[in-house]
Amino acid sequence: MRTAETPRSPGVALAALAGAQFTVMLATSIVNVALPQIRSGVGLSDGGTTWVVNAYGLAFGALLLAGGRAADLLGRRRVLLAGLVLFAASSLAAGLAGSPAVLIAVRVLQGLGAAAIAPAALGLLMDLFPPGPGRGKALGIWGAVSGAGGAAGVLLGGVLTQAWGWPWIFYAVAIGAALVLAAAAASIPTARARGSGRFDVLGTATVTLALTALVWSLTTARRAGWTDPAVLRGLTVAAALLTGFVLIERRQASPLLPPRLFRTGRVAAGNVLMALLGSVWIALFFFLPLCQQQVLGSSPLVTGLGQLPLAFANMLGSTLAPRLCRRIGATATVTGALLTEAAGLLWLSRISAHGSYTVAVLGPSVLIGLGLGVAFVQLTALSVEGVPARDAGLAGGLVNTTRQVGGAIGLAVLATLAGTATAHAATHQPHLEALTAGYRTAFQISSAVLASTAALALLLSRRRTPAAPPAGRPVPQPAAQHH
16 A cells, blocks of 8 residues: 655655755764864863764664654654754754753754654655665665765865854754755655554663663763773663663564564664664764864865865765666675775875875775765665565664664774874874874774675675665565565
8 A cells, every 4th residue: 555645746855855864964064173163152161062963963863763663653754844843943043052051952952853854754765766776766866965964064064164153054954954844845745654553652762761871871982981980881771771672672562673674684784784884984074074184284164175075976976876786786886885985994094194185085085985875875775675664764763773873883982992092102203193193093993894894794695695785676575585
């Protein structure tokens, strides 16, 4: 039974859905360059400045599963529009905030809006574009704007902060969300919810608290260290709550994560690989702008402009992904993309304290962008392939959750290792060289993680038949016959 009508203008509907994802990714990175100005403008402490970033990521990552399930039960269009309203209003409030408490509180609301937008938008894309070349092209565009949103955030953050001041980074997000809201309301048809059953309140609350404790512990560990008592307590609480969630789900008639979600054998593999990709992806957009400013001496504006080659390469890779999949196969496409990104990060790790952007960053950025774009599209397709239509929103929430949580873990670990490398080098090298040693370490380990992820993708492809995400190829039905 179809629950969604064919949109009158599929191109406009796709643009609206892609725009929704773009605004979510934009809000993740747009504040990074402007943090010094935000700190002085609002009167933030060191810890408060960190939470301007963490509050958004914490709410976003912890509530994605709940947002995905709500979209399935209440209707994806309805949840998407509600999320966009909240996202636009909270972004406007962030620009108007005059105190640290208000700013951090509305960043939490931004994250809540994003947790509704991302899974609902991906679920609608799956509804409106059935398996086949059309969905492959749609996912290519989706991947292009997802990767470009992170890079564009750094660029816009630098431009807007330097031209008009830090509040305009939030005003710009609010304006963008309002435009996407209007486009989505006009182009996406109304449909009945596909999901059935009751909302798993206990399971949702348990996993949300578990993810909150986990992400909080990881972000705190970046500043306080892994042996800090608060960090250890938070990790213990997260482990206990996740154990409780598993036990609760076994007894629920309508669990938050129903077993049917994993029947194809590909959803689990896709989410594991996406978590590993996310562990490098989020860290890249944290370390690279800082490296450009602190090592190469670039201004915020020049730093933002320096992200453009990576963004363009990412968009190119995303649009090429379905074509590559049809030509060389999904497994070769995924592993090749991961190895390409790993090569770019290894090249980037050769940066020197007295290098230049053209020599040290430009070439690696192109390789990284190409690999990231292809890998993201293919792993997204793998993570939602064969999922029952009634669970599309939940599948979208799950793959976004694994990317966010993987990113939080990766950033915490890489920040700790980079800081250790810098501290060790500082005992016998000047400050700039020691700082460079820390960034080199982060990029080298990121490269090793991606190379290992490529090997794991090959292993999973041998254990699961067939392994991969045919982003541009029809999926044989029923999915259960693949076993």
